[in-house]
Amino acid sequence: MSDIRDNLFYTAEHEWVSVDGDIATVGITDFAQSSLGDLVFVELPEAGTNAIVGEQIAVVESVKAASEVYSPLTGEVVEVNSELEESPEVINQHPFDDGWLMKVKLKDKGELDELMPADQYKDYIDGLE
């Protein structure tokens, strides 16, 4: 059973978003990390990169394969979790907190309406499991 946090927004590609003012923190869900298996490498954008909704913004590599992370929102990447370069396994251990990937300064908060709330995401992954 995958862990899901109530107060977050989710994408069909298994990213999560938490919002504080106009800053969105982005990560991958417990379902995603569990499906990928042990992560061994994370490629994050540089701060200042323009993230575009639906476009590739990062790559996470597990023992088995490389997976693209698509930006759930449009905006400017203002901070990345550089601790993950040394310790990608933090994503496996704490996908919803210490394993966050990046913070994005939102361009259009209206895009949040396109994301799934927790209960909808739960139904979505129940359909996959």
Added chain:
Amino acid sequence: MEKIISKTPLHQQHKNLQAKMVNFAGYDMPLSYPLGTIKEHLWCREHAALFDVSHMGQLILTGENVAEELSRLTPTNIAEKPLLKCAYSMFLNDQGGVEDDLIAVRLTERKMYVVVNAACVQKDMAYLRQNLPSTITVELLENRALMALQGPKAEAVLQKLVEAPLSQMPFMTFHEMSVAGHACYVSRSGYTGEDGFEISIAAAKAPALWQQLLESEWVEAAGLAARDTLRLEAGLPLYGQDLTASTTPMMADMAWVCTKKFTGFKGSSVLNEQLEDQATLTEVLTGVILQQRGVLRQGMALEDDKGEVVGRLTSGGYAPSLQKSIALAYVDPQWNVSGQKLFVKIRNQSAVVKVCGKRFLKNGNR
């Protein structure tokens, strides 16, 4: 038509352990357990890991001069091995390419036990039946499990369940013995770079033995993903990736499998040529280590400093014991020099690798 997925006799055990399952060579196999691939890998290097490898083909060949007849089909003088001594060999095609690799052992003068790759069972059986004399029968042991207990603690763990002194059993030898009261074929062998045993047991008895082995504090179950990282780190080639129908034993840097005169078996003339004249080898298998963060993957091209393609990665991944990414690669022999810098493209970015040979565990920390 829906493809039928086979289950091994240990399938329920994997479910009970909440393994992540994957379709491999037509079998629903454990990819990893909740412990996770990296910890399973490290546990194997430090203690002992238990693998279900029942998908592999276990064959019994019976008949007069069976070892001589099998030798005739391979580049290896299997017949010169004493009884109960395992031989590693290969089936080759007319071009000397590898059609499968195998372990063969003579149980008696008339009976051999042969283990082949899961994906090749049907092909190998057909090949053997066509090319062995009709006096030799080829039987697939379908109602048997095969498990591999691998790691430095494997001997101590297994010794608790058998009477025979395992310290007297050298690597690559075989014995029929009772393990926890069950009749088993036990060979001291494996595919992890560690000491260990491969235990063949009747399907009905397999779950009980699996459970009993797992009860040891030194044993953890490990899945196919860990088996792959372990064998890659040990520099052991995988049939289908590093050994294929278009690579010869010479190209794979495994000329040692050719222990007999190079005549009379499929591909022998090509092997002869490649042994006599190194210049006929256009590529050879070696190992490379990534010199930065990232992960090497199968299929990436190796380039020289001018961007010319000089090789290709056939197996790549993360090596948990070395904490680096490594790959087996076929390269133009002129670049197969230890320490040689070459380049790969990872998502269009150039990354540096160094040639280190296949023995990553020994050479990987350079």
